[in-house]
Each structure stands twice: as C-alpha cells, then as structure tokens.
Amino acid sequence: xxxxxxxxxxxxxxxxxxxxxxxxxxxxxxxxxxxxxxxxxxxxxxxxxxxxxxxxxxxxxxxxxxxxxxxxxxxxxxxxxxxxxxxxxxxxxxxxxxxxxxxxxxxxxxxxxxxxxx
Numbered sequence: 001x002x003x004x005x006x007x008x009x010x011x012x013x014x015x016x017x018x019x020x021x022x023x024x025x026x027x028x029x030x031x032x033x034x035x036x037x038x039x040x041x042x043x044x045x046x047x048x049x050x051x052x053x054x055x056x057x058x059x060x061x062x063x064x065x066x067x068x069x070x071x072x073x074x075x076x077x078x079x080x081x082x083x084x085x086x087x088x089x090x091x092x093x094x095x096x097x098x099x100x101x102x103x104x105x106x107x108x109x110x111x112x113x114x115x116x117x118x
Contacts (some may be wrong), residue, residue: 002099003089004099005099005100006097006098006099006100007097007098007099007100008095008096008097009048009066009067009068009095009096009098010066010067010069010070010073010074010093010094010095010096011064011066011067011070011093011094011095011096012064012065012066012074012078012092012093013061013063013066013091013092013094014062014063014064014065014081014083014084014089014090014091014092015060015062015080015089015090015091015092016059016060016061016062016090017087017088017089017090017091018060019087020022020038020087020106021086021087021088029074030086030088031081031083032116033082033083034058034081034083035080035116036116037080037081037082037101038065038081040049041065041067041077043089044069046068046069046077047065047066047067047068048066048067048068048105049065049066049105049106050063050064050066050103050114051063051064060089062089063089066084071072071093071094071095074093075091075093078091078093080117081101098102104113106111
C-alpha cells in the first residue's frame with residue numbers, strides 16, 4: 001500500500017472551568033489580554049485560526065484554536081493564556097492528522113462579532 005501524505009495540527013479547546021470565579025471588575029482587562037494574546041499567536045503563525053464556539057451541544061465548550069506546533073507546545077502556550085490563568089477556562093489539547101491536500105480556511109465572512117481593538 002502506498003504511503004499517503006498527512007499534515008499535523010494541534011486542536012486546543014477552551015472549556016469553561018467548573019469553578020470559574022464570579023464576574024469581577026477586572027474581567028474586561030482579562031478578556032482584552034486573552035484576545036491580544038491569541039491575535040499575537042495568529043500573527044506569528046503559531047495559531048492557524050481560532051475563535052469562540054457557537055454552543056450547541058456542550059455549553060462548557062467556549063473556544064477553539066488550531067495550533068501549528070506540537071501538542072506539548074500548544075498546551076504550554078494555552079496554559080499561559082490570561083483567561084486560563086484567571087481560572088476561566090481549562091485547555092483540552094489533542095493532536096490532529098488529516099490528508100495533506102490544498103485547502104483554504106478563513107476565506108469568507110459569515111458574520112461579524114464585536115471584539116476589543118488590537
């Protein structure tokens with residue numbers, strides 16, 4: 001059987017922490033820092049794409065990122081996220097392998113979301 005080319009990415013799901021602290025005055029600053037951090041990881045190519053989840057089946061599933069680094073590296077980076085450090089989220093990390101074929105992601109606009117400016 002011939003070998004088939006595959007690509008690897010790492011999926012990081014941010015799950016709501018079961019003991020998330022109650023809303024507090026500093027929450028806007030944490031959210032802003034969380035978004036800035038993710039944007040910087042996208043800008044440097046560490047994250048391919050990321051964003052919030054439209055919760056349908058699991059209300060604890062809050063966001064997802066596709067990292068271009070190993071699962072161990074992605075886990076370490078996710079642990080440094082200000083929202084993870086604040087106890088809002090628990091990162092769940094998995095490696096993902098898929099056939100290496102040309103494709104495009106993030107090339108259309110389906111909706112617009114109000115997020116903090118960079």
